[in-house]
Amino acid sequence: MTVLRNAVRRSRRTLTAAVLALAVVTGTGGWAAGTTQRAVTGPAPGAAAWRADRTLGVRLPDPAHASPAEVARFFAGLTDAQRQALAARHPLTVGNLDGAPLALRYAANSRALRAERHRELARAADPAGTPQDHQQARKAAARYATLLAPGRRILAFDPRGRGQVAEVHGDLATAQRTAVIVPGSDIDLTTFDRTANPYGTPTGMATSLRRQMAAEAPGVRTAVIAWAGYTTPVGLGPDAATGRLAEAGAPRLTRFLAGLAAIGAPAPAVLCHSYGSVVCGLAVPHTGRGDLSDLVVFGSPGMRRDDVAELRTPARVWAARDASDWIGDVPNVEVLGLGHGIDPTDPAFGARRVPARQAEGHTGYLAPGTDSLRNFAAIALGRYADVR
Known part of the structure; x- marks a missing residue:
């Protein structure tokens, strides 16, 4: 009888999780709000x-x-x-x-x-x-x-699909401290550096972060790479709720970070926004030792990992989410292929929490004047005592 009751409880939990996972898309705009993308892979x-x-x-x-x-x-x-x-x-x-x-x-x-x-x-x-x-x-x-x-220093360019690009801000050849920005949904060749909502774009985030790093440490040579090297979801449709595009993009990010190490660039802090954190969660376990110094996820729907240990990285892992970010309303489950799992800011995940009280919305984390921007710059500079 006890075995039967336990089986019933497990079935109920699975059904509840499935319903919550479905809410990842239906509760934030519905399946029709996004279009299915074909992932660009290979050379x-x-x-x-x-x-x-x-x-x-x-x-x-x-x-x-x-x-x-x-x-x-x-x-x-x-x-x-x-x-x-x-x-x-x-x-x-x-x-x-x-x-x-x-x-x-x-x-x-x-x-x-x-x-x-x-x-x-x-x-x-x-x-x-x-x-x-x-x-x-x-x-x-x-x-x-x-x-x-x-x-402009374009480090990668691929015209296939919606287009992919990576750009270096600063002199990577002489940089002492580096960072890589991995963006989330709706980013491609046309939106890479759009003027509307700039701090939700790779270029806007990279520019703001490097400017803050220079303000905090004017004598340190820095470079920030805006990396839009994978096919991102469009809208809040099924692509945003599943790991399909992240699975296609993760090997590209892994290889990119290995490429930086191969040319002798300093190990970067990798900052992953929104769906980009799903890509990072799948990529980081396959990176080499020393390919990154820190992993920072912000506005994350989950990383498809149960905890920091599953990332299998010696890098420091940080997580931030501001109170006004709508991503906080997304159920943190992963079942039947939907959802991305536990919230990285949950203490159970084990990441170091980065304050983001002054950030606003889903794309305001690197806006000038915010505590999240100052903290991200401190992490990228290796000044961990200044993160507060």
């Missing part, structure tokens, strides 16, 4: 031509399988002329090749962006296109022109 376009290239008389490192450390060793053995020639022939491959030299990636991505811009300008003038085609092409060309503005 950028041009990988086949790269693999077939024998101009140097050697096999080039496979973008899909060579580790960033292997890539770094390969480029270290080339002359500058050889590196430049490869970047000229294969800009999309070199520009996205984790472990390749920084300056070479910047140059390759500039070349790739110019090529995409020229392609869109040609499409905008194509008489076979519709007026809508022409308008979309002009818009895309203008977007690429913005990313080509002088002084």
Whole structure:
């Protein structure tokens, strides 16, 4: 009889959890509020031509399988002329090749962006296109022109799907302290640095964080990377409630962090916002020792991990959520593929709690003047005693 009662209780708990998980989407806007996205995975376009290239008389490192450390060793053995020639022939491959030299990636991505811009300008003038085609092409060309503005350091660029990009703010080659921003939903090539709601964008968050780091430690050389290197959910539909896109994005983040380590960059503090924290939760257990110094999640719906121990990282783990963030209304469950599990700010999770009393809403954590921004800067600078 006792066994039967326990089975009934478990069934009730499972049903309750399923109902709560369904509320992750229906209670925050419904399935119709978002569209299903196709995840971009694998190397950028041009990988086949790269693999077939024998101009140097050697096999080039496979973008899909060579580790960033292997890539770094390969480029270290080339002359500058050889590196430049490869970047000229294969800009999309070199520009996205984790472990390749920084300056070479910047140059390759500039070349790739110019090529995409020229392609869109040609499409905008194509008489076979519709007026809508022409308008979309002009818009895309203008977007690429913005990313080509002088002084921008584009560390990754992939035009597939909605577009992916990573940008360095500061001089990563000489930086003493670094950070990486991993954004959440609705971020892509077109929204990467939008002017509306700037502190909800990778560019706005990275700019604000680096400015605060400079204010706190003016003598320290810093760099912050805005990384939009995965396909994010759009809206609050099924993609936001499941881990499908995070599972596709996590290996890309893992490889990106390994690439920073391979070129000798300081281990960064990785700051993960909203759905980006789901990506980080799946990526971090597969990172190498020393690939990151700190993990900060904020506005998180959960990380698909039961506690800090499941992250299997020596990095310090921090979590923040302000009282006005709507994410606090999302049930913290994970069942039947829906939901992302325990709230990382829950003491049971085991993360260090970061105060965010002055932040407002879901995208206000890095707004100037907030305690959360000051605390995030202190963490990125390694000044842990200043987190309060």
